Amino acid sequence: MARRPLQPLDITLRYGRGYQLTRRLFLAFSVALTFGLPLIHLRAVSAEGAGLADDSPWARLIGWLPVVDVPFVGAPTSIVLFGIELVDPLEWLGVTLHRGLSWGMVWTLLPGLLLVVLLGRFFCGWACPYLPILAASNASRWFLSRLGVPIKDVKVPRLTARVAMVGVLLGSALLGTQLLPLVYPPAIIGREVFRALFFGSLGAGAFVVLGAFLFDTFVSRAGFCRSLCPGGAMFSTLGALSPVRIHRDIPKCTDCTICDVVCNLGQLPMTDKLDGGCERCGRCIASCPTKALTWKLGTPSVLRMPHEKPGT
Amino acid sequence: MNRRGLIGALAAAVSLAVVPRRARANTKKIRPPGALAPGPFEQACIGCFRCAEVCPTACIRFPSTFSLEQATPHLELGDRACVLCMKCTQVCPTDALLPIAADAQVIAKEVRMGVPVLTRSKCLPWNGTGVCRLCYQVCPYPDKAVELVGPQKAPLFVVEACVGCGLCEEACPDGAQAIIIEPLGTELPKPEPMRRGPA
Numbered sequence: 001m002a003r004r005p006l007q008p009l010d011i012t013l014r015y016g017r018g019y020q021l022t023r024r025l026f027l028a029f030s031v032a033l034t035f036g037l038p039l040i041h042l043r044a045v046s047a048e049g050a051g052l053a054d055d056s057p058w059a060r061l062i063g064w065l066p067v068v069d070v071p072f073v074g075a076p077t078s079i080v081l082f083g084i085e086l087v088d089p090l091e092w093l094g095v096t097l098h099r100g101l102s103w104g105m106v107w108t109l110l111p112g113l114l115l116v117v118l119l120g121r122f123f124c125g126w127a128c129p130y131l132p133i134l135a136a137s138n139a140s141r142w143f144l145s146r147l148g149v150p151i152k153d154v155k156v157p158r159l160t161a162r163v164a165m166v167g168v169l170l171g172s173a174l175l176g177t178q179l180l181p182l183v184y185p186p187a188i189i190g191r192e193v194f195r196a197l198f199f200g201s202l203g204a205g206a207f208v209v210l211g212a213f214l215f216d217t218f219v220s221r222a223g224f225c226r227s228l229c230p231g232g233a234m235f236s237t238l239g240a241l242s243p244v245r246i247h248r249d250i251p252k253c254t255d256c257t258i259c260d261v262v263c264n265l266g267q268l269p270m271t272d273k274l275d276g277g278c279e280r281c282g283r284c285i286a287s288c289p290t291k292a293l294t295w296k297l298g299t300p301s302v303l304r305m306p307h308e309k310p311g312t
Numbered sequence: 313m314n315r316r317g318l319i320g321a322l323a324a325a326v327s328l329a330v331v332p333r334r335a336r337a338n339t340k341k342i343r344p345p346g347a348l349a350p351g352p353f354e355q356a357c358i359g360c361f362r363c364a365e366v367c368p369t370a371c372i373r374f375p376s377t378f379s380l381e382q383a384t385p386h387l388e389l390g391d392r393a394c395v396l397c398m399k400c401t402q403v404c405p406t407d408a409l410l411p412i413a414a415d416a417q418v419i420a421k422e423v424r425m426g427v428p429v430l431t432r433s434k435c436l437p438w439n440g441t442g443v444c445r446l447c448y449q450v451c452p453y454p455d456k457a458v459e460l461v462g463p464q465k466a467p468l469f470v471v472e473a474c475v476g477c478g479l480c481e482e483a484c485p486d487g488a489q490a491i492i493i494e495p496l497g498t499e500l501p502k503p504e505p506m507r508r509g510p511a
Contacts, residue, residue: 041365078360078405087405091358095406098333098355108405166324173328176336176351181359181383191374191383194361203376 009142011262013286020286023126030076030127038194040070058200075190076129077181077231086112090165090234091187094172094180113238120239124225124232124265125279129193130185133209134225134264137216144217154220158266158277161226161233168230184231185209185224222264226277240276240302246284247296248272259284259293269293275301340495341386342476344372345394345423346401346409350497356408359383363400363409369393371478372400387425389478389493394425396452396477420453425476426493428457428469429500435490437466447480447491467491471500 077088188205212224259269335351364372371392398414436442457474
């Protein structure tokens with residue numbers, strides 16, 4: 001039997017434990033909001049006596065929850081936290097292309113845009129509620145390969161995501177309706193979780209998420225995030241402005257390829273080939289056996305010349 | 313940034329600038345209060361479901377089937393009516409729902425969700441099979457949006473004054489279901505001639 005190719009689950013995240021713990025807690029918070037906000041609002045609604053008037057088991061279960069007035073409302077892609085609007089830049093752009101720019105919309109965009117310009121594509125590695133599903137997909141790939149089932153990893157060009165991003169915007173303009181919420185996993189997951197908790201059913205969006213999971217598992221590792229997700233493409237584009245970078249200490253590097261393998265998004269830290277697509281998950285740093293990789297502030301990748309060595 | 317990326321970005325920007333913006337004006341749906349007109353509404357809504365989350369009667373729904381409407385909210389007034397709390401209009405991030413003050417006068421002026429269509433042959437006072445004024449009793453604008461006329465005290469709906477909240481539709485007895493709020497833009501049927509009740 002041929003040697004099994006190295007998989008991300010074979011790699012131990014040794015270092016940067018604090019960073020990984022913070023990231024996981026943040027992700028847990030984001031997922032908790034995705035499920036918790038509809039629950040809290042459902043409780044408030046049923047407390048007013050109109051929402052869940054029936055005496056279903058679900059209504060009784062909800063009745064155990066305390067009624068709290070939270071300063072949060074919204075979905076993973078558009079949320080208000082303590083009065084601050086955080087709206088997905090691509091959803092914002094889709095609306096602005098149709099409705100034109102207004103001061104209100106500028107203020108809505110600003111906090112989210114600022115975060116993305118500072119931290120790059122961090123949403124994909126820190127907050128996206130699709131991440132647990134991606135982890136399940138990677139685990140399935142690992143399990144299947146352990147069983148000796150050959151798994152495919154088709155390398156779809158990352159340009160595809162940019163094409164999908166522009167295509168979604170063009171399609172929205174031509175059809176007169178926003179297409180992004182129909183194809184963007186975090187938006188779909190938020191909506192379907194809300195539907196499941198409020199009405200006990202799932203809609204067609206669940207099939208899109210299932211399709212993404214099957215694609216990631218059987219066709220291309222993290223392929224949806226890498227090369228199909230329009231929102232991810234937008235974060236990559238804006239993320240090129242971020243000054244936060246992975247720095248490789250060349251004398252320490254042993255060219256072991258572990259960092260390249262552990263990256264979900266096809267970044268290549270071992271050869272310093274990193275761009276706006278880095279989701280700041282820090283797993284390459286955590287897995288490097290010789291601690292050759294570190295965080296560093298530097299020139300944003302968009303300003304770097306092609307001949308310039310990224311490590312400098 | 314390299315030359316290819318720059319050319320690609322420019323091409324994308326130009327195509328986005330020149331692409332014609334179409335509007336879906338034919339969507340016959342009852343939208344939440346404060347909604348922009350059909351067409352602009354679908355262009356502005358990002359399907360974030362904040363409006364549905366804060367709705368105290370959970371009457372704001374999203375279609376569950378594959379369709380372009382999947383991520384835009386509509387009201388199922390036959391199931392639950394809108395209580396005109398205007399919370400949904402306050403939370404919309406893209407102003408697809410314009411904020412409206414929770415004030416009866418303001419609501420009467422600003423909100424038009426649908427048009428009331430009464431089938432007189434089904435309505436108890438109109439067809440003479442009973443006494444009923446439930447629609448009048450639940451209406452937030454009695455004597456304005458619905459008047460009681462004639463000896464039977466039969467309801468007469470005033471389209472111009474009705475906000476389309478659906479409280480009457482919800483209250484109308486199950487066997488009758490004479491009053492339905494139809495989406496804006498629905499052709500109003502000619503009212504049937506009033507039948508005489510049993511002597």
